Amino acid sequence: MLVTRFGTDPDVIRPDIPLHRLRLDSLALEELRLHIEDRLDVDLEDVALTSRDTVGRLVEVVHGKVSA
Numbered sequence: 595m596l597v598t599r600f601g602t603d604p605d606v607i608r609p610d611i612p613l614h615r616l617r618l619d620s621l622a623l624e625e626l627r628l629h630i631e632d633r634l635d636v637d638l639e640d641v642a643l644t645s646r647d648t649v650g651r652l653v654e655v656v657h658g659k660v661s662a
Contacts, residue, residue: 609650
């Protein structure tokens, strides 16, 4: 989704990379959240992610919601 929707270079996507390094500001994070919710049919409304969080943290949060 980061590559196809946001044009992120796949070579820079690593678990330790902060989301702001992928050029995801608060507006882009909200858009990403909505896409994830639609695609995976999960509710991320109560998730508080900022651009300082990492890709790994994003994956961890989404995985936790999908598994619940």
